[in-house]
Amino acid sequence: MLCSHYNWLFHLEIFTKDKSAITLSVITDLSPPKATESLCRNMSPLRGLLVALLFAQATVSYSKILNQCEVADVMFKLGQKKAIVSKWVCLAKFASGFNTQALSPAYKDGSYDFGIFQINDKYCRLGSTNSCGVPCTDLVKEDITQSAKCAIKIYQKQGFKAWPAFGNNCQAIDTSRFIVKCSLKATLLQRGFYLNFSDEEE
Numbered sequence: 001m002l003c004s005h006y007n008w009l010f011h012l013e014i015f016t017k018d019k020s021a022i023t024l025s026v027i028t029d030l031s032p033p034k035a036t037e038s039l040c041r042n043m044s045p046l047r048g049l050l051v052a053l054l055f056a057q058a059t060v061s062y063s064k065i066l067n068q069c070e071v072a073d074v075m076f077k078l079g080q081k082k083a084i085v086s087k088w089v090c091l092a093k094f095a096s097g098f099n100t101q102a103l104s105p106a107y108k109d110g111s112y113d114f115g116i117f118q119i120n121d122k123y124c125r126l127g128s129t130n131s132c133g134v135p136c137t138d139l140v141k142e143d144i145t146q147s148a149k150c151a152i153k154i155y156q157k158q159g160f161k162a163w164p165a166f167g168n169n170c171q172a173i174d175t176s177r178f179i180v181k182c183s184l185k186a187t188l189l190q191r192g193f194y195l196n197f198s199d200e201e202e
Contacts (some may be wrong), residue, residue: 063101064142066116069182071098074148076184082176088151089178090170091163092116100147101140115139117151118165124150 068089075088095118096102104113111121114136122128124136132150139147160166 063099063140066092066098066100066144068093068098068178071116071144072179072182072184074144075152078145078148078152080152082179082184085184086175086177086179087160087166087170088117088148090173090175091160091166093178094169095163095165100142100144103140115147116144117147118163119147119150119154123154 071089071092072085075085076082080088092098095113096116098116100116102113102115102118104118106112113120114124117139119132119139121136122130123132124134124139125131126135132153134146134150139150141147154162160170
């Protein structure tokens, strides 16, 4: 059994500072290294399962909880204006609790929402006509740059209405309070872009 290909789904539940529970799901590949193939053929199913769990323990990665300024910094460096950055931070707070590996429960259509911005898998599935060009596995990495790029592409086409969490929690409030303590500094590239844009307006 151990010589076969395994995919296991682990569910972990943690509590954020505001005491709200977040369930994390991690899918890990439990295929054994080639060096163990000759040994695992002779193992009983129970022993095979125990060794598989050991492989899982070595490969499961734990999620990272960001703070609002870390999220704001990424969005700002990707060219989002401060007024929009604060809305992204609000979305991340209420959609995932700033959890980089948040995974929603399955919807009726069998789809899931991934990562800190809870992006539905219709935007990351291979071959999807709605694909943002980022694979689903990149949406749950600690580095949220790819997840942010995907979210921005969705926003450019649909606005924040693509996320129910935004409409339910951020639409009717002043989101600037979420970044008031953040020091957002434009990169040289951004400064050049803003300068050229101002010259054109004049």
